[in-house]
Amino acid sequence: MQNILFDDSYEYRFNPNDIDISIQQISLFYLLRRLEKNEIDLFADYQRNWNLWSAIQQSRLIESILIRIPIPSFYFDSNDDGEWQVVDGLQRVTTFYNFIVKENFKLIGLEFLPEFNGYRFSELPKELQRRIEEFPLNIYLINRGTPEEIKFIIFSRINTGGIKLNNQELRFALNQGAATNLLIELAQSDEFKDATFHSINPKRMNDYEYINRFLAFYLFKIDYNGNLETFMNNCLVQINKYNSDIEHIKSVFFKSMLYSIKIFGENRFKKIDIDRIRKSRINKALFDAISVNLAWLEIPELENLVRNKEELNFEFENIFNDKYFNEAISFATNSRNKVEYRFETVFQLFKKFKL
Structure with missing residues (x-):
């Protein structure tokens, strides 16, 4: 076999006009309703990796919302059935589901509101429950029609969460079936x-x-x-x-x-x-x-x-x-x-x- 001069060059080639991403602001309550109605494809996709944050990490996110600190934007993909798939923000969405819907952990390690350590969501004062539910979330929605081969490139670029999804996890999320x-x-x-x-x-x-x-x-x-x-x-x-x-x-x-x-x-x-x-x-x-x-x-x-x-x-x-x-x-x-x-x-x- 003759020797080969190895060349690792490669260029992406696609039409930027094919990328369709909209910016929306929704309430955390609206996000939870989509979760409860199975309109966000989350748990089946990431059954081994959707719950990686500790109770302290999750508690600190909830505390940020309680004291009105803005949190990073979320990215979702909208499929042909109108369902959303989480691209960036998986652990944050999971935290909301764990604390508000399932109530399967108590707040712990709070820095600014230590008086609420040991509280579940339903045990918080009604005012704070409303503050959480009405908290505004900025989301970027990759709309239907964006070509599949382009989506993976987009997702790789915007996947910046605290526990960054690797490329195989992204592929798995994108190609259910x-x-x-x-x-x-x-x-x-x-x-x-x-x-x-x-x-x-x-x-x-x-x-x-x-x-x-x-x-x-x-x-x-x-x-x-x-x-x-x-x-x-x-x-x-x-x-x-x-x-x-x-x-x-x-x-x-x-x-x-x-x-x-x-x-x-x-x-x-x-x-x-x-x-x-x-x-x-x-x-x-x-x-x-x-x-x-x-x-x-x-x-x-x-x-x-x-x-x-x-x-x-x-x-x-x-x-x-x-x-x-x-x-x-x-x-x-x-x-x-x-x-x-x-x-x-x-x-x-x-x-x-x-x-």
Whole structure:
């Protein structure tokens, strides 16, 4: 394989006139009514990450409202059904829901109104309850019609909350439907957990990111343009839009996970340290290249890899002597040329033993 001059350049190209964002001022009471009527898609989207603030952090937000300190603006996406999805302000919205609707925590650690420590919402004086409910909130609403591929860029730019959502959490919030259900099912599967040594921490949807990467490269690798985050988001958009063959996708994913164990054993998805100085861990770039290449093969080809696994693993270790391959899985791994290099290297390795 000839050496490649790696180029990590990429430019966003879209029409700014397609962006439609309106500015509104609503009362906190109005926000709560939308929550109670399930007109804000919140809890299903962020069931593992929607309640990250401590009781003190939540109490201090309520205290800010009680003493009339302005709080940052909120960003919501309006979908085709008129529902809102929280883009920026998730923990603040959750705090309002916890304290006012569910009343599942008492105020604690107040700095300016310590006399109300230990109070729930319904225990506050009526005047203070009204002050909270009538508190004005500034919101930015991304209106229907704004293209999906542009939304992810917008959300990445405006996602500035106290606990900033990562890109996978944003993708998950934006693409509810068949795509996110697929992420959940595959990430929770025994096949994925076994293949990854039960070592992928699900916090902040890290496991979903592995699955999302697999789906994107398996389904759309030919369209990869060098921007991984947008590429992964577009993958979920396309799965929802065209109702992709979900059962087939699940089948090839499970097949890939099973044969990764059969073929590579303890070395699966790991960057091998030739000098054995440090213990190897799962490498995301290797996970992409190996899992997707396995998924592209038929069962008889995979069985041939199993039969030749000793020789295959010997050559697999030798790959790490290639400095370009090591770069392609270690540094600025998202450039198109580095993606192509590592995928092609693994493809050529399998090609030697699959027949």
